[in-house]
Amino acid sequence: MVKMTESTYRIQGGTGEWEVVIGLEVHAQITSESKLFSGASTEFGAEPNTQVSLVDAAMPGMLPVLNGECVRQAVRTGLAINAQINKYSRFDRKNYFYADLPQGYQISQLYHPIVGEGVIQISLDEKDPDAHGKAIGVERIHIEQDAGKLMHDQHPTMSYVDLNRCGVALMEIVSKPDMTSPKEAAAYVRKLRSILRYVGSCDGNMEQGSMRADVNVSVRKPGGELGTRTETKNVNSMRFIQAVIEYEAQRQVDLIEDGGVVVQETRLFDPDRNETRSMRSKEDAHDYRYFPDPDLLPLELEDDFIFDCKASLPELPDEKRARYKNVLGLSPYNAAVLTAEHETALWFEQLLETTDQPEKIASSAANWVTSELFGALNRLGVGIEDSPVSPAQAAELLGLVADGTISGKIAKQVFEIMLESGDGAKKIVEEQGLVQESDTGAIEKVIAEVMAANEDKVAQYRDGKDKLFGFFVGQTMKAMQGKANPQVVNELLKKILG
Amino acid sequence: MSIDKETVKKIASLSRIAITEAEADAFVPELNQILGWVEQLGEVDTSKVEPMTAVIPNKLRLREDVVTDGEIREKILANAPIAEHGFFAVPKVIE
Numbered sequence: 001m002v003k004m005t006e007s008t009y010r011i012q013g014g015t016g017e018w019e020v021v022i023g024l025e026v027h028a029q030i031t032s033e034s035k036l037f038s039g040a041s042t043e044f045g046a047e048p049n050t051q052v053s054l055v056d057a058a059m060p061g062m063l064p065v066l067n068g069e070c071v072r073q074a075v076r077t078g079l080a081i082n083a084q085i086n087k088y089s090r091f092d093r094k095n096y097f098y099a100d101l102p103q104g105y106q107i108s109q110l111y112h113p114i115v116g117e118g119v120i121q122i123s124l125d126e127k128d129p130d131a132h133g134k135a136i137g138v139e140r141i142h143i144e145q146d147a148g149k150l151m152h153d154q155h156p157t158m159s160y161v162d163l164n165r166c167g168v169a170l171m172e173i174v175s176k177p178d179m180t181s182p183k184e185a186a187a188y189v190r191k192l193r194s195i196l197r198y199v200g201s202c203d204g205n206m207e208q209g210s211m212r213a214d215v216n217v218s219v220r221k222p223g224g225e226l227g228t229r230t231e232t233k234n235v236n237s238m239r240f241i242q243a244v245i246e247y248e249a250q251r252q253v254d255l256i257e258d259g260g261v262v263v264q265e266t267r268l269f270d271p272d273r274n275e276t277r278s279m280r281s282k283e284d285a286h287d288y289r290y291f292p293d294p295d296l297l298p299l300e301l302e303d304d305f306i307f308d309c310k311a312s313l314p315e316l317p318d319e320k321r322a323r324y325k326n327v328l329g330l331s332p333y334n335a336a337v338l339t340a341e342h343e344t345a346l347w348f349e350q351l352l353e354t355t356d357q358p359e360k361i362a363s364s365a366a367n368w369v370t371s372e373l374f375g376a377l378n379r380l381g382v383g384i385e386d387s388p389v390s391p392a393q394a395a396e397l398l399g400l401v402a403d404g405t406i407s408g409k410i411a412k413q414v415f416e417i418m419l420e421s422g423d424g425a426k427k428i429v430e431e432q433g434l435v436q437e438s439d440t441g442a443i444e445k446v447i448a449e450v451m452a453a454n455e456d457k458v459a460q461y462r463d464g465k466d467k468l469f470g471f472f473v474g475q476t477m478k479a480m481q482g483k484a485n486p487q488v489v490n491e492l493l494k495k496i497l498g
Numbered sequence: 499m500s501i502d503k504e505t506v507k508k509i510a511s512l513s514r515i516a517i518t519e520a521e522a523d524a525f526v527p528e529l530n531q532i533l534g535w536v537e538q539l540g541e542v543d544t545s546k547v548e549p550m551t552a553v554i555p556n557k558l559r560l561r562e563d564v565v566t567d568g569e570i571r572e573k574i575l576a577n578a579p580i581a582e583h584g585f586f587a588v589p590k591v592i593e
Binding site for chain 1: 551552556557558559563564566573584585587589590
């Protein structure tokens with residue numbers, strides 16, 4: 001049984017409560033045109049074995065040459081999480097045999113990683129991220145090669161090997177065991193993904209395998225000594241990461257309470273059965289016999305290079321969120337939602353840039369984007385980068401509301417027409433005669449008619465039935481096809497009804 | 499450091515090299531001799547010496563991130579014992 005209090009996640013066992021300790025090793029594919037050590041393309045979805053060089057296929061005598069862009073992206077990522085950048089790093093061979101690894105070893109960085117300790121700030125409450133924040137330590141980031149892809153379902157007795165992915169650059173981002181619930185782990189991955197996408201060092205596409213996690217889980221009595229951990233490999237969705245933690249924590253508690261011992265081992269997640277199981281074939285695999293790769297000299301970075309990496313970073317999600325809140329005056333929730341994805345923030349900023357007074361319309365624009373626009377995009381099933389309405393068109397629409405030309409209600413109608421026709425807001429408003437009526441004379445005339453037709457209700461209202469006020473507003477708006485300025489209608493009704 | 503027969507067998511297995519019992523027996527003294535010979539280096543105090551990575555002072559060169567290779571599937575698969583539909587085909591390996 002799982003008990004969740006405000007900030008602590010505990011497994012309720014027969015011998016009392018258990019705490020869960022979680023660390024994540026996230027493998028993120030570095031965005032680059034060519035591979036880490038060869039000139040073959042990294043593009044996803046090509047014909048099998050067409051994006052393979054003789055280096056990737058590990059033909060005898062081939063030598064690796066390091067891709068400078070992959071180094072730059074790893075350093076930029078490190079800087080984005082305020083990590084120490086190691087000016088000296090080097091590559092090691094991790095030796096193991098598997099059909100997807102023609103070299104017989106993976107080139108990685110064990111002893112001297114390129115990036116040292118950093119930190120990622122997560123939040124557990126999207127309504128107010130600052131209220132429930134937590135800092136998760138990052139132990140290190142190193143660069144390594146990806147392996148090829150095996151297909152087991154194409155032939156009854158054979159596995160097919162495609163080496164297109166073999167040699168593609170990965171960053172392995174290793175967290176400290178600082179997370180204590182599935183929710184924290186998910187928040188960490190979400191935040192890391194957001195940062196990587198802002199930096200542009202990884203596209204964060206979990207479906208295509210650009211980001212996947214090894215999930216380390218152990219349990220202990222609250223505050224007690226760390227337990228033995230298990231490592232569940234290659235978990236490729238946010239939901240599965242949480243499922244792995246829930247399953248493993250419960251399994252380990254049950255095991256210990258039944259008098260068993262947790263074995264340090266590699267496990268696999270089976271999404272169909274929602275459980276993890278031991279990968280017995282990997283029992284020996286931990287003996288990787290690492291040693292420095294004699295084909296590669298140490299990687300030494302100059303101060304200028306690191307400085308240029310730093311200068312190339314965009315405004316990152318935490319800074320942006322603070323600015324939206326403090327400078328633009330947005331609610332904590334809107335600031336968080338608009339900055340979670342870089343594309344959303346850029347779209348919102350383009351909208352503000354097309355207006356003269358960004359601070360003035362920022363709040364209403366933020367509300368509009370998070371409700372109206374997100375609603376429409378959701379219905380259409382497209383991302384904000386494919387929005388049928390451009391930021392400039394949205395600014396035009398919001399401008400018409402701000403200057404009182406149309407009401408908020410009419411704006412919704414106009415937006416629907418914009419989505420369908422692609423026309424601008426002004427054109428639609430003019431062509432369809434949707435301009436808001438703010439002329440008191442015209443509105444008073446309609447109010448008089450409404451009151452004449454409902455004399456009984458006027459009398460009831462004046463006898464103290466205040467609730468009828470809404471009825472009069474509704475009738476007046478209806479008679480004017482929704483085009484009356486609601487504020488003026490309210491003021492006039494109050495005055496006339498007395 | 500000295501190694502026993504079990505270690506020899508384990509190294510052989512990790513390296514995917516098949517050896518007979520007799521060969522394993524023969525490797526024990528042979529490998530121990532080699533290790534002992536190399537371990538003589540331990541007599542030199544290197545605590546204040548930077549590890550040397552290359553004989554000639556040299557710097558790691560970096561490559562531009564451009565696609566210059568690939569599209570040579572025929573060559574890649576040419577030496578494969580079995581290739582089908584553009585894939586290497588290997589005995590089924592599945593968990």
